[in-house]
Amino acid sequence: MKLVLGTVQFGLNYGINNVNGQTTEDEAFQILDFAYQHGINRLDTAANYGNAEYLLGKYFKKYPTNKFEIITKLNLANRTCEESLKSSIDKLQVDSINSLMFHSYSDYQNSKSQIQPLNRNFKGRLFKKLGVSIYTNDQLKAVIEDSEIDLIQAPFNLLDNENLRGDLFLKIKEASKELHTRSVFLQGLFFKEINMFPEKLKPLIPSIQLLHALAKRNHISLNDLAIAYVLSKKYIDGVLFGVDSLEQMKQNIYSSSKVLSSETIQQIDAIKILNVDLLNPSLW
DSSP: OOEEEEOOOHHOOOOOOOOOOOOOHHHHHOOOHHHHHOOOEEEEEEETTTTTTHHHHHHHHHHHOOOOEEEEEEOOOTOOOHHHHHHHHHHTTTEEEEEEESSSSSHHHHHHHHHHHHHHHBBBBEEEEEEEEEHHHHHHHHHOOOOOOOEEEOOOOSSSSSHHHHHHHHHHHHHEEEEEEETGGGGGGGGGGGGGOOOGGGGGGHHHHHHHHHHHHTOOOHHHHHHHHHTTTOSSSEEEEEHHHHHHHHHHHHTHHHEEEEEHHHHHHTTSSSSGGGGGGGGG
């Protein structure tokens, strides 16, 4: 199963189209149960996702037989990589995690002197893989060259698509690194009412209307189209997605069963957004 459940909504009110707010502990536990029962055994969290790591720790303690692979991201505000790693493991109430990630390219750049000692002292004991979360293709090119990095997480979706990322993603695989993608729904923008779009993002409206038309022609929802498109790419090892509710979780499991025709995939691949900054939620 390629799907990786993101947990930012468990700790923060997150997403441009999130009307439900932060997920309650009870519903978060239901979402985790449902994910585990349906073969999703990887979770993505972070030290600065509010209380998400604490909530996951409570869940793991309550349901010790539900074993998940955990990916967490470092919070390096006034502390070292080692301190953040050990703090996360403590909050998660686990002995080790699967993957440890730099939350941003700048965190990675600013921590270069810590990377070799981190891998030497804790890789294989407290974590298995070290990764970086990136936004731009320039950042991606730089990280591909680093032999100390095992995993790269990058945006990829119906608009931030193969046209923009495909060649570099193939290079990640050639470098024998693992590739996870995020922002499958462009932080919920795909589902926002067109008349509610922020002024800055209005140039994306024609492309999003094209996606709605494409989904309609295929007799599927835009949710189906978004997930099925990313899952269709064989070079992707993990597809990160977040949910605000159990109902959304069920919908995403359903959507993951959809298969797109090669013609539909080619039509999506051909979409080209000229101002790529509009695809970067950190710049909204």
